[in-house]
Amino acid sequence: MTATPRIVRRLTGNFLEDFVPGQVFRHKGGKTVTEGLFTTFTEFAMTANPLAKNARYARAYGYQGLVCPPGLAMLVAFSQTVEDVSENARANLEYIDMRFGAPVYIGDTIEVETRVLGIKASASRPNLGIVHVQSTARKNIGARDEGVVLTWQRKVQVYKRDDAASLHEGEVEPEKVECSLWLPPWSPKTDYKALAHLSSPDSYFEDLEPGTRIEHSRGRTMTSEHIHLTAVLDNTSQVHCNQFMIDLDPKQYVGGQLIIFGGIPFVLCLGLSSPDVGDNALGDLVYRTGRHTAPLFAGDTVFAATEVRGKRDLPSRPDLGIVETRLLGHKFERAEGAQNTDAPPGWKKTQIFELDREIAVKRRSHYAG
Amino acid sequence: MTATPRIVRRLTGNFLEDFVPGQVFRHKGGKTVTEGLFTTFTEFAMTANPLAKNARYARAYGYQGLVCPPGLAMLVAFSQTVEDVSENARANLEYIDMRFGAPVYIGDTIEVETRVLGIKASASRPNLGIVHVQSTARKNIGARDEGVVLTWQRKVQVYKRDDAASLHEGEVEPEKVECSLWLPPWSPKTDYKALAHLSSPDSYFEDLEPGTRIEHSRGRTMTSEHIHLTAVLDNTSQVHCNQFMIDLDPKQYVGGQLIIFGGIPFVLCLGLSSPDVGDNALGDLVYRTGRHTAPLFAGDTVFAATEVRGKRDLPSRPDLGIVETRLLGHKFERAEGAQNTDAPPGWKKTQIFELDREIAVKRRSHYAG
């Protein structure tokens, strides 16, 4: 090959003008959950639910083995949509109606499809618009235990390739996707009390009082590990891992530095909250809405709080109840001379994340009474 | 939820005044050893024993498969005691009589109980005292291969919640816990020599001479990876992972920065020593005493040495012998103008760890002769 080769540059991902309402993406790759992936994310996020840590406990409860925590199921599914939907996005605006279905076990293979629901130009910024999509993750396609594990909508702000391009603006109806949380039956033959010391004594349905806000005690500092974690998820967005791109034009990027993939604080907030509101849950039912309200960078320490907003029965499951919560994430930033009531002197508190979250929580009466 | 919610802050862990002699904690969580956890720690620590690396070798020796190195078994067990015992500790003072039992395999689930043996106020510091505990880790409770994998005592310096609180001072006897190292039988049918090239030729029982000090050749620099590693172990102590807490009052914390969890240099020293004294061992029998003598921080490079202090027969096992060692860890710190015999000019050597360690080592006569 002595001649100068012809140079080919492939742009990856779609731009705003490429999306068409009703269009369906069957995403590439798929992902089998290995024990390596499971440990990296379950433990990274400080999850305290024994279903994700203790196989003896999980099997006694009627699961096949260790259960992926909801945050990990979400990360695996969500990341597969990045290349087609948000590789060229500026920001993820909202998570909507994220519902959980079949449990995800080690060895399960997850594949995802996305339907474009709507495209809308930005009124003020000619190079941007909003794409509204609905994604569904299925496990073990073609096998006996095939099932929907997660379905959700999201709205994302996407760049145009060409500012002058015309758009396929419009809206279609979301599909009706059957997806509700699989729960192992309560069995009178199982000695749940003999396992009760493995989870918190004070995070049962009876303990969670509407009208309270629980400030979770732990914080976790993020490091440059986020680059590796994001790669392990197959999230290919360059704003998380390409420092050279940032260095060429820092002003173009949020904070002028590598931004941490939103899925990381998402699962970290779930994990930080778990000793208080998650470790006696059998699963998360639905995240009605959620959003990232500020960026997170390496060096920031993440904290979380949970507002308990309501409680109700879970039909035909007297052993469980539904707890309606709002999960909040925050960090502190230095602010010379600041005197805020919610932060130490010289610091300000910045909310980074919020998620309306309904959880299926065990009743003490049935599991530890 | 329009009304201002009631704020709830949960303190986690116990303070000095909470402990009562004779009290028993059945720790939360439990932990199943996945292949992810196994690889992260076995390899991180540079372990050279083929039992932990090569399943063909481990099975030929009579194990079910890859064997957790003693440091990993210890980390998994120890970390489970942190929330109840040492989440509010200032320092871990001493490891005592740490004895190994059943081998830990991938897939095993470890659960731990701790008995409080003693509480003693500090004579000089009204906000501190010493808690003495005995912990026992069991695997696969209720299954056919249930067994004790580790039992140990430790003394830890714990803060009081309230300086004025009165203490439950006192002491109870330790329990007698059956726990001695399981060893696969030596089999005349196994061709051990055909496997001998997989471990060092010069680390057999015959090679280790009492009165020698082996300076292990390798060093390993720690990075901020320690935050992730500590989280993966479920060690929840905030001094290892909450940079914001440190920033608020650096003087309050050792070194004014995040301190690396002591379990990390513990296993790293074991790993660094393994090419010279560990890769022909079938296991560690007991750590009679051990302690951290200086803190370790991100950026420090860890080195190790082993003093061979004695040798003796292992009853009824002519193929093995017991080697009595002291494992030492150290790092170097810059010291302007220093001229020390044990460090390069401008540096001083700081010992960080010591452990009295008895190892069951193969005799060349039976395995490679």
Place this chain on the structure above:
Amino acid sequence: MTATPRIVRRLTGNFLEDFVPGQVFRHKGGKTVTEGLFTTFTEFAMTANPLAKNARYARAYGYQGLVCPPGLAMLVAFSQTVEDVSENARANLEYIDMRFGAPVYIGDTIEVETRVLGIKASASRPNLGIVHVQSTARKNIGARDEGVVLTWQRKVQVYKRDDAASLHEGEVEPEKVECSLWLPPWSPKTDYKALAHLSSPDSYFEDLEPGTRIEHSRGRTMTSEHIHLTAVLDNTSQVHCNQFMIDLDPKQYVGGQLIIFGGIPFVLCLGLSSPDVGDNALGDLVYRTGRHTAPLFAGDTVFAATEVRGKRDLPSRPDLGIVETRLLGHKFERAEGAQNTDAPPGWKKTQIFELDREIAVKRRSHYAG
């Protein structure tokens, strides 16, 4: 042990004068591929081939399960040779005739032997010379699926222990090692088209045009994670992980800092190229030659390009073709005032790696037509 112990320092690895032509090393350790190792490296390197990500896909193609990507098989095999061959090396000069054989699955145990082919003194530097070796990696020795997974030669520049030592200069013939890529048969019963959406639509044999150079779009910034990654591979070379050693005499070391193990950019370049040239491959056949052309450090961002240099049929496999490529890796370095055509103003482009690589690529006609 009150007397001062006798100090023993063990030098590890061989020096130039230790090597003898024809000598064979059966390397220590061996390594079983766990799900932890698999995930850490497959995902770290951003591999896009579904054979390494999606067990449903891999099984449908006739593999037993997830398949180690070639870069991981190479890293596991290569690293085992480091202690004996290159622990005391200055630089790895060339990879030669690296051929792949049996697929590597999770659970396989890899062991490696190396034969010394030649030793040559350096004409200009009395303390250095070149060692030429041939290594072969075998899996599951003694089991039914025993097989050669990789064989390769390399040339490495090794230090002498003693500058005055005489050398065993000379050359022997390489052994003939049977090793050719195992490929699952194409089956008329398999519905390959139903899986075609899981890989790129435009990276089939028909799509790759000789005379083109594909600039792969993604970059990946390396962090100090490289220390951990290198340890996980059992690569014990101190120049990758011992910062203290560097600090004592920075001028002695390339770049005056910890250098990233060459295997890391090797697999990273393979991964970065995979969406464009690797995700419709069934495997890599041979790397005829390859070398590292500049060092890589923490903080550098790695990019890759592939020159398509030729195509030919694969005998008796009408469903596949061989694509002859050169894989190139590069990074950008700040260069005050520089105006280069291949870099942004103020930067220069530095090539770090090149590899002549032949790939067995699926034809669209048979798999997606």
